[in-house]
Amino acid sequence: MSIKDKFVSREIDFTTGPILRRILVFGLPILIGSIFQQLYNIVDSIVVGNYVGTEALAAVGNASTISFCLVGITIGLTGGSSVAVAQLVGAKQNDYIKKAISTAFIFCVIVAAVLMLIGIGLARPIMGWVRVPEELMHDSVLYMSIYVGGSLFLMTYNFFSSVLRALGDSFTPLIFLIIATVLNIIGDLFFVVVCGLGVAGVAIATVIAQAISAILCAIYCYRKMDYFRFKKGEFVFYRPLFKDIVRLSVPSAIQFATGSLGFVFVQGLINSFGTAYIAAYTTTSRLEGFAHLPMECFTQALAVFVGQNIGARNIPRIKTALLRVIIALCSICLVIALLVYTIGPEMISIFVGEGGDEVIAIGSQFLRIWAPFTLIFALMNCFNSVLRGAGDSLFVMLSSFLDIGVRTLSAYFLILVVGMDYYGIAYAMMIGWSASMIEVGIRYFTGKWKTKAISAVGGGQAASD
Template structure:
């Protein structure tokens, strides 16, 4: 169901929109979680490290398309909020065309460059073969992942966060079953995990496409409507390029940090993989509130309801702080049990290092939450370069502090501490920008699109 977020209580709308995304993100994270748990428990710590060390590279190569998805989402949500359905449909066709073509290109690049990139990260020889195989299979089917994300992102931009959830649940459960069958039943190891993910994502993309084609009249197009609109595209680029750069910079930071982690050997690599997976899982509600307030802001900016944007920000901050307190307590108190999900036997050093990571980072979740909310409002308003500057700031502080702190008595713990240090400095950037009020002048619909795109006719 498409949802108009320009009417009604901001708190209720954002909450109702966030909950399906929250549940969906849990199942999305199950892809990474199940991969790590299955290989860690049934193949071994080296296999767990192989899956973990490949993740920053995967994230880097997909970051550009993810950023463009954010850019197209802002444009679509603002057109939808302005009740301009003709341009909304044009924007959808343009966004899908670009994202799917570019995703196919990135998949080919990823297959070719998997091994060279892993070598750049100082990946130990003992895990290089498995890590390369995992990455190449993943990139071979990356088009399916982006197809689902493109379809789901468009539905969310139109206020429907429930429908993508249903198909994601199906594919996530299928992924769990296939992981167990391929790894435990057939003994395919890391390759089995990669194939399970590819098949499950392919099914989710097909199901979402069929639903849109048959059940959403707004997104049913005639052949004559399948036209790439360059005016809308360049506006999406203007909005999406900062998000793409932001995602790319974040992934570069992940690769730099992963290289530093790799220098401490397989034990620290396994601990980092397990703890960072649980950390990502714990951050789900925080990031989903940020995405929800971005869509809320986009629609209300399109409707010229700036007063509701402020109300939405305040309501979201309150919900995020409450969520962060709950999650922080759970992670801090149950970190050991969480890490043990990924390994068998005692593996005391892996558990100890993983617990230390989670307890260090979880105390600062509220800071990360504020950063996500302010960034979400600015991105939804079209002020896209500020979230990029925020990421650059966080990245620079994190990398610099990590390299400084690992050479102190903290050793590898310096990597853990660099994460909240980066958040604490970076949150100042979007907070200042919001209170400056400059974001109010960045609306996409009022500015560039009306000038760039020819008047729509029914």
């Protein structure tokens, strides 16, 4: 029996069978894939920090934050589109699935192309707007221009992988992500260490890896999945479904964009502290992303679970799944806190070369403040996943606005008014998460999310409890 047969022998039907086991089986490839996705960022940082220098590491951190503000929009679109597909799968509306895929893909390509042109054309003005130090300006602009220039490939991979997950297959996207990560590591070492291209080499390696992964994923979908094999006249832009796709995906895209924009505002605040603090924030952000992976594994799986079950009108199953996921995440958050308090400095030291003691000290203190509040982050994402999977995307977007708005305002208030210095950013994160968690928690308990399914599966009708 192959690995795939053991874990994901076919698309998973979340509407029947043991709840937590199905979520774990579906979520495990997502977790492994997310680990490899983080390795993208971590390897970039390690190679740049050790072979180019602290300034280059800070430049990549700046450029990555700003680039994701644009790229995140397409990630939101592809994720929102997959919710529509998941609901159609749960409702057994097979006739609409192909139309949803073709319509969403056309929409995502157009948006991604426009954002790519904007990112390349406005890279330098944007860097000036967020007060990037002059010594980091050239490398920051260079990295952003190359990375955003390849964003169509990233959108393509995310689209196909998101739809595959909506169909219940989380294993196949993992394979192509592993391939991309290995290629990215090889590319980093070749372009940076061998060719000496510095920051540009890291960006080039990432784009090449994403392009190969996207192409391979598209070929697989065409050859193996009937839903992606379009006959003449089937690849259409279907307006009735487009309205639902926009309703589900645009709020998700805006959520990603505003989330990234909030980080850009905070990045401007961090830049005022100097290169050591920028580098420390870059490393802690990488570690935070890694620590959040188990939570995202569960919550991404939960969103697909909810999507299929809202389509099948099975609300009690959704409520049971939410409770079990929350219990699992409590244990994970405890482990994260223990790791931070025991080996936090050692983890940060991986990213910096000699003379990085200041960066290690700053980053370690930041993580110690951040770690206890990961449970709030986990609860917020659990409720968000239920709402997103149910199709209540507009409210999820509003909760994101609240999180980012409160977090950003709190950061500026704590640092500029209270005088809490750099570490006020960690407390601001906790305040933003708490506000959003309370909001989405209240929304969940009102039950209004039960009527947000797309029209093809009976959206607007009251679901049975």
